[in-house]
Amino acid sequence: MIIILILLAVLLFLLFTFYGNPNSYIVENLRIPRNTIAFLCGGGLALSGVVYQTVLKNPLAEPYILGVAGFILLGYTIGKLFKVEEIGLAISSVVAVLSVLYISKRLPPKHMLLVGVGVNAFSVSAVLVLYSLLDPYSLKESVTKTIGVVPYVSIWAVFIVSLITLLVFFLLMLRSRNLDLLSVGELEAVSFGVNPLRERVVSLGLTTILTAIFVSLVGLVGFIGLVVPHIVRFIHSSVHSSVLPLSFLTGGIIFMGSDFLARTVIYPAEIPAGVFSSLMLSPLFIGVVWRLRHD
Amino acid sequence: MIEVYNLCVKKGNKEILKGVSMEVDKSEAVVLIGENGSGKTTLIRAISGLEDYKGEIYIDGFEPEKGGSEKISVLSQDFNPVGYLKVSEIMGFCDFIDEEIIKELGLNALFNSRVGNLSGGERRRVGIGFALMNDRPYIILDEPTANLDISYINRLINLLRRKVEEGKGLLIATHDILFAREVGDRFVFLRDGKVLYTTNEEGFNYACTKVFGTNMYTEVMKRCV
Ligand SMILES: Nc1ncnc2c1ncn2[C@@H]1O[C@H](COP(=O)(O)OP(=O)(O)OP(=O)(O)O)[C@@H](O)[C@H]1O
Numbered sequence A: 001m002i003i004i005l006i007l008l009a010v011l012l013f014l015l016f017t018f019y020g021n022p023n024s025y026i027v028e029n030l031r032i033p034r035n036t037i038a039f040l041c042g043g044g045l046a047l048s049g050v051v052y053q054t055v056l057k058n059p060l061a062e063p064y065i066l067g068v069a070g071f072i073l074l075g076y077t078i079g080k081l082f083k084v085e086e087i088g089l090a091i092s093s094v095v096a097v098l099s100v101l102y103i104s105k106r107l108p109p110k111h112m113l114l115v116g117v118g119v120n121a122f123s124v125s126a127v128l129v130l131y132s133l134l135d136p137y138s139l140k141e142s143v144t145k146t147i148g149v150v151p152y153v154s155i156w157a158v159f160i161v162s163l164i165t166l167l168v169f170f171l172l173m174l175r176s177r178n179l180d181l182l183s184v185g186e187l188e189a190v191s192f193g194v195n196p197l198r199e200r201v202v203s204l205g206l207t208t209i210l211t212a213i214f215v216s217l218v219g220l221v222g223f224i225g226l227v228v229p230h231i232v233r234f235i236h237s238s239v240h241s242s243v244l245p246l247s248f249l250t251g252g253i254i255f256m257g258s259d260f261l262a263r264t265v266i267y268p269a270e271i272p273a274g275v276f277s278s279l280m281l282s283p284l285f286i287g288v289v290w291r292l293r294h295d
Numbered sequence B: 001m002i003e004v005y006n007l008c009v010k011k012g013n014k015e016i017l018k019g020v021s022m023e024v025d026k027s028e029a030v031v032l033i034g035e036n037g038s039g040k041t042t043l044i045r046a047i048s049g050l051e052d053y054k055g056e057i058y059i060d061g062f063e064p065e066k067g068g069s070e071k072i073s074v075l076s077q078d079f080n081p082v083g084y085l086k087v088s089e090i091m092g093f094c095d096f097i098d099e100e101i102i103k104e105l106g107l108n109a110l111f112n113s114r115v116g117n118l119s120g121g122e123r124r125r126v127g128i129g130f131a132l133m134n135d136r137p138y139i140i141l142d143e144p145t146a147n148l149d150i151s152y153i154n155r156l157i158n159l160l161r162r163k164v165e166e167g168k169g170l171l172i173a174t175h176d177i178l179f180a181r182e183v184g185d186r187f188v189f190l191r192d193g194k195v196l197y198t199t200n201e202e203g204f205n206y207a208c209t210k211v212f213g214t215n216m217y218t219e220v221m222k223r224c225v
């Protein structure tokens, strides 16, 4: 299964990279970096979904729907206003993780999702206002930020983002058994030497690093984090040593595909990649909700 | 040996355990009996290292957070894994698989189900199986009989007595006094966060009457009518 997905990912990567008749400049400096970022972003979102759902014991949790991504985008935008994007990102990420941890102990899962809806609505509106303050003609840019657009970035940025993403992936893989036990129960996990609170903080912290990176690069992308882990669990298994890599690959493939459609469908113009991933996945989202109706 | 001395646990402003002392040795089943809200679950969570406490807890000489909690296998009162886990996957997380336990708890038929789709009693049996199939010297069960039908309660009693014979130390919280009497070697009666009586079977009926205001035999009679 893993091998098939890896092959598929490589194949699509090559296809999307050499599609049409590009010259080597386009391939090396534009398409390879962009495809890589799209892949990592999709994979990172899916990883976040896996971790959020397990750690919060909430099958519909993920950074986008809980408002974490929106809040971080707001932090980023406020930072941008003062030309300190990194600080905005860092502060909003920390605040977001801590609030999720705090609230999840005090609210039932469904209420958490509703709080997320509220935070999201507020954040997105505030982002649109702030962007207009920044530049009255930036509405298009700000709107695309709230849907998700894969940017062209330098090969250096790609290198660093890949490094961090893979590092987070491997660190999560090392914790996969702890995540398994946590999904059985807190008390049960303790007797296996797992410290539930530490586990929550560490794994949410790790995935939030990814959320922060991809919110700042790509913007808000919904549904991948929520749906992909469930597809994998449904088709394969719920054990984290397979859910993590399979979700990473599947999420990556889906978003890389969305980005490919995004830049070819109305070529030479572009549609935000998030439009296509949502188009594909939101029906599946409804399917997932339906399937989980008894839980 | 699990040793608890003068254990006090506070939640918010409320003192929930007020100086509890008790022990569980290997090769014995100690039953923790008390009314709703008397502090049984809190005591179990403290032994597992999930509550801040004053006083002393040692499990084979180790405090819970310093390796002690890794010597116990626990079934929590609200055993409720994420719904999409399959029973077979949960069993896969255990240290070993014991066909006898699987059979006695009727888990074979549930192997391919997702936990989210199980009935209350079925889920309970999965939790019991999970707790019994780990290599720990001590087993702690919080209300194991909740939701179980009478035939499974009987099988559970046999399984637990077998564990005692194998040398495990058992701590079982329950308010089912009939089950308690059958499975336990010693009984710790809790009331309002304090140990009221610690007794073997001889003092059991007396203690029951004091704690619940009804003794075991009238309980049996009530059920037989
Ligand atoms: N977070 C909390 N804040 C305040 N009080 C609490 C908290 N958690 C539990 N309690 C109280 O502590 C007391 C003991 O609870 P505990 O769950 O240990 O009882 P129990 O003996 O297991 O009861 P049961 O038979 O119903 O399982 C109860 O009165 C409960 O209301």
Ligand SMILES: [Mg+2]
Residues within 6 Å of the ligand: B040, B041, B042, B077, B142
């Ligand atoms: Mg209890």
